[in-house]
Amino acid sequence: MPTPDRYNFVVSKEDWSLHRKGYQDQQRHQEKVREVIKQNLPDLVTEENIIMSDGKQIIKVPLRNLEEYRFIHNYQKHKHVGQGDGSSEVGDVLGQDSPKDNGKGGKGGKAGDQPGYDYVEAEISIEELEDMLFEEMELPYIEEKDKADLETESIRFNDIRKKGLMSNIDKKRTILENLRRNATAGTPGIHGITPDDLRYKTWEDVVVPHSNAVILAMMDTSGSMGAFEKYCARSFFFWMTRFLRRQYEKVEIVFLAHHTEAKEVSEEEFFTRGESGGTICSSVYQKALEIIDTRYPPSSYNIYPFHFSDGDNLTSDNERCVKLIGELMKRSNMFGYGEVNQYNRGSTLMSAYRTIKQEKFMYYVIKEKGEVYNALKRFFHKREGGAAS
Amino acid sequence: MSSELEQLEYAIAEIMEIADSFGLDYYPMRYEICPADIIYTFGAYGMPTRFSHWSFGKMFNKMKMQYDFGLSKIYELVINSNPCYAFLLEGNSLIQNKLIIAHVLAHCDFFKNNVRFSATNRDMVESMAATAERISRYELAYGAETVESFIDAVLAIQEHVDPQLIKPMRYDKRQQMEEKIRRAKGGRQGSVKAGPYDDLWALDEPSSGRNDDAKEAAVHFPPEPEKDIVWFIQEYSEVLEDWQRDIMSMLREEMLYFWPQMETKIMNEGWASYWHQRIIRELDLTSDETVEFAKLNASVVQPSRQSLNPYYLGLKIFEDIERRWDNPTEEERRRFGREPGKGREKIFEVRELDSDISFLRSYLTKDLVRDLDLYIFEKQGPEWKITDKSWENVRDQLIASRVNGGSPYIVVQDGDYLRSGELLLKHQYEGIELDLKYLEHTLPYVYKLWGRPVHLETVVEDKRALFSYDGQKHVRKML
Numbered sequence: 083m084p085t086p087d088r089y090n091f092v093v094s095k096e097d098w099s100l101h102r103k104g105y106q107d108q109q110r111h112q113e114k115v116r117e118v119i120k121q122n123l124p125d126l127v128t129e130e131n132i133i134m135s136d137g138k139q140i141i142k143v144p145l146r147n148l149e150e151y152r153f154i155h156n157y158q159k160h161k162h163v164g165q166g167d168g169s170s171e172v173g174d175v176l177g178q179d180s181p182k183d184n185g186k187g188g189k190g191g192k193a194g195d196q197p198g199y200d201y202v203e204a205e206i207s208i209e210e211l212e213d214m215l216f217e218e219m220e221l222p223y224i225e226e227k228d229k230a231d232l233e234t235e236s237i238r239f240n241d242i243r244k245k246g247l248m249s250n251i252d253k254k255r256t257i258l259e260n261l262r263r264n265a266t267a268g269t270p271g272i273h274g275i276t277p278d279d280l281r282y283k284t285w286e287d288v289v290v291p292h293s294n295a296v297i298l299a300m301m302d303t304s305g306s307m308g309a310f311e312k313y314c315a316r317s318f319f320f321w322m323t324r325f326l327r328r329q330y331e332k333v334e335i336v337f338l339a340h341h342t343e344a345k346e347v348s349e350e351e352f353f354t355r356g357e358s359g360g361t362i363c364s365s366v367y368q369k370a371l372e373i374i375d376t377r378y379p380p381s382s383y384n385i386y387p388f389h390f391s392d393g394d395n396l397t398s399d400n401e402r403c404v405k406l407i408g409e410l411m412k413r414s415n416m417f418g419y420g421e422v423n424q425y426n427r428g429s430t431l432m433s434a435y436r437t438i439k440q441e442k443f444m445y446y447v448i449k450e451k452g453e454v455y456n457a458l459k460r461f462f463h464k465r466e467g468g469a470a471s
Numbered sequence: 472m473s474s475e476l477e478q479l480e481y482a483i484a485e486i487m488e489i490a491d492s493f494g495l496d497y498y499p500m501r502y503e504i505c506p507a508d509i510i511y512t513f514g515a516y517g518m519p520t521r522f523s524h525w526s527f528g529k530m531f532n533k534m535k536m537q538y539d540f541g542l543s544k545i546y547e548l549v550i551n552s553n554p555c556y557a558f559l560l561e562g563n564s565l566i567q568n569k570l571i572i573a574h575v576l577a578h579c580d581f582f583k584n585n586v587r588f589s590a591t592n593r594d595m596v597e598s599m600a601a602t603a604e605r606i607s608r609y610e611l612a613y614g615a616e617t618v619e620s621f622i623d624a625v626l627a628i629q630e631h632v633d634p635q636l637i638k639p640m641r642y643d644k645r646q647q648m649e650e651k652i653r654r655a656k657g658g659r660q661g662s663v664k665a666g667p668y669d670d671l672w673a674l675d676e677p678s679s680g681r682n683d684d685a686k687e688a689a690v691h692f693p694p695e696p697e698k699d700i701v702w703f704i705q706e707y708s709e710v711l712e713d714w715q716r717d718i719m720s721m722l723r724e725e726m727l728y729f730w731p732q733m734e735t736k737i738m739n740e741g742w743a744s745y746w747h748q749r750i751i752r753e754l755d756l757t758s759d760e761t762v763e764f765a766k767l768n769a770s771v772v773q774p775s776r777q778s779l780n781p782y783y784l785g786l787k788i789f790e791d792i793e794r795r796w797d798n799p800t801e802e803e804r805r806r807f808g809r810e811p812g813k814g815r816e817k818i819f820e821v822r823e824l825d826s827d828i829s830f831l832r833s834y835l836t837k838d839l840v841r842d843l844d845l846y847i848f849e850k851q852g853p854e855w856k857i858t859d860k861s862w863e864n865v866r867d868q869l870i871a872s873r874v875n876g877g878s879p880y881i882v883v884q885d886g887d888y889l890r891s892g893e894l895l896l897k898h899q900y901e902g903i904e905l906d907l908k909y910l911e912h913t914l915p916y917v918y919k920l921w922g923r924p925v926h927l928e929t930v931v932e933d934k935r936a937l938f939s940y941d942g943q944k945h946v947r948k949m950l
Contacts (some may be wrong), residue, residue, distance in 0.1 A: 090489040090499035090554075091497060093559075094478055098505050103514030104535075107528025114525055150526055151877050151912035152627045153898070153927075158850050160903040161858070162871045165779050166844040176848055176855040 098397060099391045109278035111148075118145050120214055124455035127215070128317045132208060141211070142203040172353075175433035211326060214329060219462035221329045237285045238385070246282025250293040255281040281289045295330040295384040297323060298373065302391035305358040310451075311422040315390035316353050317454045322388065325462065330384065363395045363431060367406035374413050385414040393421045393429025400434035407435075411442050418461050474567075482569050487512075489753045490576045491825065494819065495693040498593075499554040502572070506561045509560055511535045513548050513558060514563040517729060520600035520631075524622055528847045543926050546767075549575040551582040551732065553593040570747050570767055577746035580822075582741050590636060594729050602721040607716045613765035625701070625914035626723050627849070630878040632723050632728070633699035634730040644699075645706055651694040694880035696897065703883045709892070709920030721922075733876035741785015742822050744772050774843070787843060788834050793818050827873045830892070837862040846871075873903070879905055884928065894921045898929035905929050907938075914940035 119126070122143060126132065132141055164176070216360055242255060257272055259279040264270055279371070299319050319335070326333045337352035338344050341359045344366035370387050378385060387410050395403065411417050426449060435445055448459040478768040490497070490535040499717045503913070515531035538542040545836070546563060557575040559568055582588050592598055610618045633792045686796065697703045705719035732739065751764055771937070793814035795803075803809045821830065840862035847859040847868050874880065895919065898905060910927065917925045917940075924941040935950035 089484045091483055091487065091502060092474060093483065093502040093504070094499070095504040098509045101509055101512065103523060104508060104515060104528065104531040107523050107525055108532045109528065110523075111525040111528040111532065145918055149912070151628065151909050151916065152630065153881055154880055154909050155908040156879075156904045161847050161849045161868050163775050163872065164846055164848050164857075166786075166846060166857075167774075168844045170844050170857055170860070172846075172857050172860055174857045176857065178855075218939055266560055274541075315950070329559055407885050 085180050086289055109179060114148055115145060116214070118148060118227045119143050119204060119206060119281075120183065121178065121210075123215060125453040126211060127321060127455040128314070128451040132211075133313075133317050133320050136228065137342050140205050140207050142205055153457045154439045161222045162169070165446050176314050207348060212328075215321065215458075216325055216328060218459060218464065219325060221462060222280040223328070237287055239283045239285045241284045241285050241286065242281050243279075244281065246284055250283045252281045271438045289313075294382065295326050296335065297326065297335040298338060298370045298385065300333055300338045300340065300344075300370060300387065300389040300391075301352065301364075302341070302361055302363070302394075303339040303352075303355060303357050304361045304394070305356065306392050306394050307356065307360070307422075310424060311390075311392050312353055314318065314454050315420065318390070318457060319388070321454075321458055322386075323460075327385065338366050338369055338373075340369070344369035360393070361395050362399050363389070363391060364402040364406055367410060368402060371409055371413075374410075386416060386418070387414050388418040390420045390422060390429060393427070393431045395421055395429075395431040397430050400430060403431070407438065407443065411440060415444070416444060416461075417440045419443070420457055421445065421447045423447050424449060472519070478565055481567060482565065482820075485754065486569060486572050486750055488667055489750050490573065490580075490746070491767050492950070493746070493749065494815075495576055495580040496584060497555065497576050498552075500576070500579065500585055501554050501556045502559055503556065504559045504561050508535060509539055510545050510558055511538060511550055511558070514545050517736065518550065518596065518599050519556075519558075520596055520603060521725070522599070522603040522622075524621070526626065530682050545573040547575055549578045551588060551790060552593060552596050553583075553726075555579040555582070556596065564763065566763045567767055568889050569754065569766060570751060573747040573750040574743045575752075577743040580746075581735070582744050584730070584823050585735060585738075585826075586824055587636070587734055591731060592724070595725075597733060597939060599725065602725070605719060605721070609718065614715065616646070618718075620723070621718065621919075624916040624919045625719055627703075627913050628700055628920070629722055630702035630876065631698070631881055632702065634724050634727055634729070634734070635698075635699075640759055643701060646696075648693055652690055655690045655694055669817060692886045693883060697879075698882050698885055699723075699888075700881065700896065703886065704894075704920045708921050710720075711920070720864075730876065731826075734828075735828045735874075737781040737785040737788075738822065738830050739785070740782040741789050742915075744782045744786040745789045745818075779845075784796055784843065785830075787839060788830065789818050789821070790832050791836065791839055792821060793850045814899070827869050831866060831870050831873070835866045840865050871903070874901075879903070888926060891923070893926065896925070896927040898927060900930040904931060907931070910938055911945050913939075914938060915942075918942055 093134045119307060126141075126143065129141065166174075167236075205384055210258050239250075242252060256275065256279050259281060260272055260275050261270070263276075263279060264273065297319070300311070302314050323333060323335055335349075337349055339347045339355070340361075340363070342362045342365065346369070347355070366389065374380065374385060407417055419431075419435060423429060432445070432447065434445075444461050446453075446460045448454060448457055473486040476937045480500075483500075486499075511534045512531055513536055516527045521527070534545075538545070544560075546560050546567060548558040555575075557572075557579075559571060563571065579736050582591075590821075606618065606622075609862075614695045640885060686706070694705065701719055701723045705716050705723070711719070735867045748768065752766075772780065772786055773778055774783045795814075796809065796813035796817040797812055799807075799809035799811055821834070824831070846864055847864075850856075851858070880899040880901075881896050882899065883894065885893075885895040887893075896917070908928070912924055914927065924939060926937055926939045928935060928937050931949075932935065937948045937950055939946040939948070
């Protein structure tokens with residue numbers, strides 16, 4: 083019979099609950115993942131599978147900076163040794179290539195000592211992405227609208243008390259109290275309900291903010307606006323709508339397409355249709371004013387007109403545009419003008435708009451996809467001392 | 472609880488008694504029972520006391536997730552140290568623990584007796600704790616992010632050390648190299664060097680070989696290609712601060728400590744599997760325990776399609792050696808004078824003297840390759856296909872994959888490239904190309920450490936190619 087003390091060993095079981103190193107470094111890794119995603123925001127903002135999605139999916143962000151680079155062999159280009167079940171033959175196909183096949187370890191007896199093609203991706207939901215994006219943004223010039231429209235009051239029964247109105251008595255809880263009391267007294271059953279058993283429901287006033295915003299999405303759909311220009315505008319409106327939804331209970335968006343004349347269109351049409359012909363921007367501003375005046379009284383709506391164009395406008399129309407923008411701004415929280423100008427041409431519209439010196443008027447010239455992010459940040463950047471009233 | 476612990480202690484004593492009778496020779500054992508997240512932490516870091524770095528956190532996260540999803544399970548972890556620490560997963564059944572205890576005893580025997588491990592630091596648990604402590608003090612002094620990004624760079628080249636066992640007497644790498652350079656410059660210094668204090672003069676000489684003397688221009692720095700890139704940069708980079716050299720030297724020590732484990736993976740796992748099977752056979756098990764043991768044993772050593780299980784391969788080779796030396800053929804008796812019944816003795820000799828490369832080269836036979844159904848596969852178009860089953864090619868391919876622990880063999884070719892202090896690395900190409908994407912992402916790390924433009928020469932599509940990075944941009948050049 084062996085006895086433990088003849089052999090040189092110790093068995094112990096310590097309290098490891100304070101050993102947090104793994105979790106701490108895991109945390110650091112996750113911080114780095116977030117940093118990388120943040121650095122990638124300009125690209126992600128115009129990521130096609132987000133913009134074209136319903137906004138519910140999980141997206142994958144490649145984490146190139148977080149791969150542990152070192153000198154390694156090219157896994158694809160060399161031979162490996164494998165093991166069969168006894169019936170393998172030359173010419174057998176083991177598998178098709180897929181990114182997962184590049185996985186680490188296992189193959190060729192290398193069991194984990196090679197980093198391999200560990201293609202690192204982080205999964206992130208659009209909500210998380212929004213959180214990161216919008217944490218740097220703020221809605222400017224929020225205006226107090228009519229209180230009555232802004233808030234609705236309702237009541238909610240959400241508490242139980244021993245005193246209250248007889249009509250609000252909570253029968254179930256009262257009986258439960260009675261049962262409990264009788265059981266403690268040694269006489270189980272429902273009998274002899276006393277005032278002490280009575281329980282009342284009681285309520286609370288709830289104020290539900292009820293506010294509306296409307297985006298007047300205006301876009302030049304004349305021949306000069308190509309796929310790139312439209313895509314930039316589309317990305318911008320996608321995020322803008324989501325951003326406003328966080329601030330307001332209800333956000334409506336009205337799509338106004340124009341060339342020489344403007345009309346209200348569906349979202350589908352807005353982003354897909356193209357027309358030939360020249361451009362008269364004042365037409366769409368005129369249309370926007372009409373819509374505001376008939377459907378969205380500024381007293382109860384926060385109004386955000388945004389216009390995207392490539393900057394080509396009938397020169398004689400410019401003056402009229404500036405005047406109408408002035409009118410629009412009287413009714414709106416802010417006015418944004420985004421110019422998608424890939425080749426940095428001189429634009430007639432921009433030269434006119436540069437003269438508008440009003441806080442509420444903002445413009446941004448987008449030259450490449452990544453700048454949609456900058457445009458968002460320009461329009462919705464955090465202002466000193468918080469939002470202007 | 473205490474009775475469970477008593478049972479475990481009793482089992483350990485019993486297993487040790489059997490192991491002793493087989494002749495296993497191990498260090499005193501420290502068994503520690505710990506929860507899963509702790510085992511996985513140790514698994515990710517390679518050592519309980521290792522320094523902190525996000526890459527370990529990433530690994531931990533990945534391993535822990537696989538455990539949580541039931542995809543993989545580590546039952547034990549054993550540390551090459553004296554005393555030898557073995558960590559058992561909390562919640563293992565007694566029979567699982569018995570297998571593991573036997574398995575780790577054999578690992579410990581391997582650590583203690585295999586020649587590749589002879590130079591490893593058996594107090595590495597404490598050394599790594601000291602390293603971790605020092606790194607965290609550097610973090611306080613120089614900023615966590617500065618230290619972290621420096622460690623990122625060092626880790627990118629950490630495999631490039633020189634693990635050779637045989638070192639000249641009174642070994643000092645730097646002194647030796649400079650001696651060689653001096654001798655190469657010929658005449659003067661070389662012949663004068665005789666007295667015991669002459670090396671003091673070397674201290675007065677500024678960094679060697681910067682004169683425009685034609686003869687000295689021919690002297691290479693380093694005089695011979697240097698395998699130990701980490702050491703070379705740590706010694707000769709002109710941009711590193713003391714704390715940075717210190718970190719490099721500590722991480723290099725850690726790599727040298729882990730290196731023998733990378734070199735003997737197949738042998739070490741085979742040896743441990745061989746012994747846990749032999750030892751458990753000696754125990755009195757209930758029929759339930761026998762079934763549970765069989766299941767667990769099978770999950771450890773089972774071959775799996777498309778991947779080569781080192782436990783299984785190593786086990787089969789050891790068993791084959793034992794069989795062949797127990798029953799030598801007529802020819803083996805005549806030609807090599809082999810006596811029958813020497814199988815056990817032979818495998819003990821193998822565990823002492825071999826590493827994976829020599830193990831495979833000497834003992835992976837034609838019969839084994841056939842019986843194990845080993846093959847070579849490679850990518851043809853989009854498909855991975857079996858392309859070869861001839862046993863010699865399989866053996867050689869397997870050996871090739873184990874050379875230099877599986878990492879590309881890269882040396883410092885010139886530490887004063889273009890006579891302007893740039894660093895030229897050279898990939899010793901033997902038919903396997905480098906991953907170019909990884910290569911171009913790694914060079915900036917080398918640049919960060921060296922502080923001047925860095926170059927790497929390799930072979931792409933059978934043509935010599937030079938990859939350079941100067942701190943701003945990458946250049947690719949065919950030579």
